[in-house]
Amino acid sequence: MLSARLVRRRLRAPFRIARGIKREACEIHVRVRANGAEGRGAAVPYPRYGETPETALAALAPLADGALASTFCHGGLLKRVEHRAARAALDAALWDWRAKLAGRRIGKLLELPMASTPVETAFTISLDAPEQMARAAERAEGHHLLKLKLGAGSADDDRARMMAVRRARPDARLIVDANEGWRAGDLTELMRAARDVGVLLVEQPLAAGRDAALESLDEQDRRLLCADESFLGTADEIGWESLARRYGAINIKLEKAGGLSAALILSIEARRRGFAVMLGSMVAGSLALAPALLVAPLADWCDLDGPFLVAEDDAPSLADVDGRLSLPTPALWG
Secondary structure, eight states, X not given: OEEEEEEEEEEEEEEEXXXXXXXXXXXXXXXXXXXXXXXXXXXXXXXXXXXXXXXHHHHHGGGGSSOOOTTOOHHHHHHTOOOHHHHHHHHHHHHHHHHHHHTSOXXXXXXXXXXSSOEEOOEEEOSOOHHHHHHHHHHTTTOSEEEEEOOSSOHHHHHHHHHHHHHXXXXXXXXXXXXXXXXXXXXXXXXXXHHHTTEEEEEOOSOTTSOGGGGGSOHHHHHHEEESTTOOSOTTTSOHHHHHTTOSEEEEOHHHHTSHHHHHHHHHHHHHTTOEEEEOOOSOXXXXXXXXXXXXXXXXXXXXXXXXXXXXXXXXXXXXXXXXXXXXXXXXXX
């Protein structure tokens, strides 16, 4: 049988980006039971694309009616769910179920190389005044890769935020994420400011669908740009050629891809086409993030800090020391 439910998690602190403030994580949890084994998966609906917890639960409801056939098809079930976050949660639960049924770890089932050591994740510094972001960066002294949320106010405001965090944490490596909040006319100035403080990556500076101005930047700047909201769909749906004229990297989230299966294909295709890869995530607990660690060996950077942001995590948690995530145990997933 298949069941789905909503799990709400309070965050340790408000999580602010250019589009708004989040105070809790709303996850869809899916459980699959068949042939004496049980699998679990979770994902977060993506409001940017009109997804809600209610639409995710509705997408899964037809599968929850009655017992699953003993010979059900993993891929066939996924094709019945168009909602991306719901499909991601279902895909994770099915892979967990298959691993439990086989008595093997998921990496071996998929013949994938697993990370041999804890995985470093970026730690997010929420959008705020420059001095507040600097203080947050100082408090995050155990994290050495910081992701700064930008995209509110003027170009001067965002430049001040970058400079303040750099002064507070000269040791840290920095990524910035404008969440579609920059203006085309400010691009040259803000990219120069990002280079001046040693930013490694600039995520989604302009709104998806209105980012053609990125093509006017020089190659050095374009290599720093990472498509997030502009990168949505399966490997067959992505406009790879236009992306390559604007971005040097892409952000793969399991919720955007529709699950682990699709995210692995996207990662391999992105690598083949010469893109750098950031492995991203929604704000969520460890169960939702565990499948992403299978993609981590294919990524240049990981942004999977949910277990450090939620007030109460799944047990056992992935959160480790020094801003790293431990690999999931079978008790959690896979």
